[in-house]
Amino acid sequence: MIYFEKRENISAKLKVVIPVVSLIIGILFGALAIVVVGINPYAVYKSLFVNAFGSWYAFSETLVAATPLMLITAGLILVFKMGIWNIGAYGQYIMGAIFSSYFAIFMPPGVSKPLMLTLMFAGGAIGGAIWAVIPAILKVFWEVNEVITTLLLNYIALYVLKFLMYGPWKNPKSFGFPLSKPFPSSAQLPVLFEHTRINLGLAFALISIIVIWFIIKKTNFGYEVRVIGNNPTTAKYAGISVGKNIIIAMAISGALAGIAGMVQVSGIIHFLQVKINANYGYTSIIVAWISYLNPALCLLSSILFGGLESGGYSIQISMRVSYGIVGLIESIALFSIVGAQIFLNYKLRWKK
Amino acid sequence: MNKITVLKATDITKKFPETVANEGINFSLHKGEIHALLGENGAGKTTFMNILYGIYMPTKGEILINDKPVRIKTPLDAINNGIGMIHQHFMLVEPLTVLENIVLGLKEQGIVVDRKAAKKKLKEIAELYSLEVNPDKKIWQLSVGEQQKVEIIKVLFRGANILILDEPTAVLRPQETEPLFDILRKMKKDGKAIIFITHKLDEVMAVSDKISILRKGRLVKTVDKEGVTKRQLAEMMVGRAVLFEFEKKEKKAKETLLSVENLDVYSTQQGVKVVEDVNFTVKKGEILGIAGISGNGQQAIVQTIAGLRRAVKGKIVFEGKNITNKSPRYIAQIGINYIPADRIGMGLASDLSCIDNAIMRNYYKKPISSSWIINYKKSEEHTRRIVDMFNIAVADIFAPIKLLSGGNMQKLLFARELFENPKLLIASYPTRGLDIASTEFVRKQMLKIRDEDMSVILISEDLDEILSISDRIAVVYKGKIMGIADAREIDKNTIGLMMAGTRLEDITL
Incomplete structure (x- = not known):
């Protein structure tokens, strides 16, 4: 046996x-x-690897895909440590993209680049945070299971995006395609390395990992998060406000997912459309999991999964x-x- | 008396990756014998029993049953060899009847249960050992004592000749202990061999024939009950002389520190009243004992004081301030510290390190925290101070606290709360599961606080503890206080009656 x-x-x-x-x-x-x-599987894997890590350009594309994964995963690590299962990074990412795109689409021309990007950054963070705080409040005050609410809010976010893209925000010159008008150059994140698409978003991602690590390891709030995650009853006993901490942590997690959405539209796509790779929100759940909720490991796993994304995309063409x-x-x-x-x-x- | 050896274990050794739980244990059990296995927590009693019952395999050693070597690899092997175990936490299915529980999982049972035959056999066993229970009653309708009888019948039903009872009296009321001992004596007369695990010396003296003492994984000695004293047993268990009586200085009652008035508390789930019209006071420099069988509302009372439950009616006043339904943090900050009964469930975060657990009361205060960043060097110093002061055996303060033994976890929790210099310490079962040395330590600490004019509310089921430590004793039954008496003017019997629901004023002395 x-x-x-x-x-x-x-x-x-x-x-x-x-x-x-x-x-x-x-x-x-x-x-x-x-x-x-x-x-031939050998050829597929070889091509996958070469297309992900085989050259500087291939690796730069891997980093481009890893950027939103890092941002979202960093936030998920914080809430997962608390035992709060935020499945809604998908929707928070979309809301972040929508809120930040608002500025890119509707601000009058001539707004300076730093101001525009700051507004878009803030918009992305707030959009994602709102979408995460709704289920947090439902959980704290009415004990509604956050797995269900965050998941369902994903669909609502997607349909809000579709509504905007097929309706009010559609570019009249897009020949009927559900796209917004292209972002002005002031709304595009600066590229960090020439001839690649690596942009300032990567810096946001690396900083967010460090910040999350710092929060968890060094701050009072991080300590409370760890106690709540391990034993909510003990947390209450120790006088920790469990509800307040859930709302704050969800807001941070949603904000980071929203920033990832902003980075994608502002740094890569340069307009808003229905397909903005929101699936990063789901992939990040796995990335957080295999990183053992450790921010440092999240850097490695994000790059690994970024490689799978970008290499996988390339082999469609190279391997048919x-x-x-x-x-x-x-x-x-x-x-x-x-x-x-x-x-x-x-x-x-x-x-x- | 002819002594037939039914079980013999030689050189039993069990090594775990970090520790040796049992080392070279030689143990033999005879027909018609009650053999007490005495030892402190972590002495290796449970490991040894789990080896006999097939839950663990020994690293080394041999077990003989009726002189035949056997390998007990699963509890089923143990049952087939005539070994039955009565666990401390009962293994019964509550919605099923007594009979159903007993036939559950019987091997010889086909698809259809022959209820008639089973009932007949059950009746025979029950009569033989005076284990009267109604076979058609559902388990949840039975008292704890009756449930224990069902456990015993279950084991006998499976033809056990060797019974292992793991701290059987821990769950019983004082009045239920003696009937259990009578059952044990009847079984012994009938030729059963019984292993009785305990750390209560009185019980050992009352019922056992032979006593084996375990200490630090080794069997120190096996002695006959005749010709050994409680004091000698305690010394063998602990490895040094032990204090039984504490020096309790006479003190005069001073001003009131805490008063609880007309308190009503409801259960969180069903909305049932679990505390009803409770009134009492605690004076400065006083230890108030709350006696009662667990589950009679004592937890609800103290958790309400600690701010962890809501008072529906009534008032809690501390140092003249109304603190009813204040937050747990507020209450901790004004000097009320609480040691919960179930420390793993509440009070500790078992996967976090000893440091994280040690700073739970002051992580947000200076010098541990500079308002929002925790200084881990200071935290470490704080932890080491607690560990050293209370002599807590910790191999690595960075490792998860769950790696500590139960006793050391409790000591750390106790020390953490004491370190805050509370004006009122609420201690729920502070010595439950502790070994003699730690128990002695914790009791001494409570008396020390009292001498320093701080106060203690002590919840305990151990009447000796309550009687020897407290100044006054309140007894609760079904959420009500049956009476409060001076500890010098009340005896165990009276407390026992009150625990069963008689009011103090109705007891004629």
Whole structure:
């Protein structure tokens, strides 16, 4: 008989070995799927790697994809540490993009670039924060489960975006496509490295990781977050205001997701449209999870998943595989990494 | 007396990655014997029992049952070898009847249960050992004592000859202890062998034939009850002489520190009144004991004082200020500190480090925090001071507190609250689960506070503790106070009657 036995202690080595081994297993299973559709898996993976990390340009695209992941994950780490399951980064990201785009679309011409970008940044943060504070308030005052509310607000955000894009905010010159008018150059985040799309957003992302790390490790608020996450009853006993902290942490988390949305429209797309890669909001949940809610590891995992995103996008063209295959590889990898976490706490034993 | 050895364990050793829980234990159990296993918390009693019952496999050593070597790998192996265990926390399904619980999981049972035959067998067992329970009653309708009987029947039903009872009296009222001992004596007469785990010396002296003392994972000695005294047993358990009586200085009652007037509290879920019209006062430099069986509202009373529950009616006044329904932080800041009963559930954050747990009361105050940033160097110093002062065995203050033993966790929590120099310390079961040495320490600390003119509310089920420490004793029953008496003028029997619901004024002495 095979059975699970609880591990008495979890070594640091195990924390590295298990995700790496499970990622390799995931890659092997992914290969199986690629074989089934009749393509050489080795070539696909090689191309994926080359397109993600093989050159400076490829790596710069990986960093471009990693930027919103870092921003969103940093915020998710804070709320997840508290035991609050914010599944709504998708919607918070969209609201951030909408609020910041408002300035880019409607401000009179001639507004200086620093002012414009500041307004857009603030708009992104506030838009995302509002969308996260709504479920936080519902949870604190009426004990409504935040998983449901954050998830449902994602759909509302998406439909708000669609309404704007097909309706009032549509560019009359877009030939019927659901796009806003292009952002003026004053509303575009400056590029940091020539000939790449890496923009100031990457700096926001790195700063946000450091700030979240600092909050969790060093501040009174971070201490309260950790106590609440570990034992809300003890937190109340210690006089910590659980509700207030939930609202603040959700606001921070939503603001960071909103900033990610702002970075995407202002730094990469340069107009608002329906497809603004809001799926980063879901991918970040996994990134936060495999980072063990550790801000430093979130940097690494974001780059890894950024590579999967950008490399996967490129192999559609270079290998002529459908994006579905990329999604499949990504999902299998996630599945095996998350599934393998059981081996962190348990080990398999055989017994006759 | 012919002594048939039914169980023999030789050289049992169990190593865990960090510690050795059992080392070279040699133990034998005879037919018709009640063998007490005595030891402090963390002495290895539970590990050893879990090895006998197949929950752990020993690293080394051999177990013989009726002179045959056996390998007990699962509780099922243990049951098949005639070993039955009565856990401290009952393993019963509450909505099912007694009979259903007993036949549940029986191997020989087919798809359809032969209720008639089962009931007959149950009746026979019950009569033999005077374990009267109604087989058709649902478990939730039974008292704790009756539930314990069901557990015992369950084990006997499966043909156990060796019974292991893990601290069976911990859950019982004082009046229920003696009937349990009678049952044990009957089983012994019938040739059953019983292992009785405890750390209460009175019980050991009352019921056992042989006593094995465990200390730090080793079996110190096995002795006959005849010719050994309580004091000797305690010394063997602790490894040094132990104080039983405390020096309690005579004190005169001073002004009132806290008064609780007409307090009503409702349960959080069902809206049932759990505290009804409770009145009492605590004076400066006084220890007020609150006795009662757990679940009679004592937690609700003190949690309301601590600001963790809402008073629906009534008033709580501290130093002349009305503090009814103030926030927990406000109440902690004016000098009321609370040690909760279930420290893992409330009071500690088990996955966080000892430091994080040690600073829970002052993380937001200077010098630990400069208004919003926590100074971890200062936190570390604070933690080390607490650990050193109270002699808490901590290997690594950066490691999660859950790695500490229960006793050390409790000491850390106690020390943290005491460090705040409270004017009133509320201690719920402060010594529950503590070993003798730690118990002695905690009691001494409470008396020390009292000498320094601070006050204590002590909730305990241990009547010896309540009687030896408190100045006055209040007894609660179903959310009401049955009476408050001077500790010198009341005895265990009276308290026991009050715990069962008799008012002090109705007791004729």
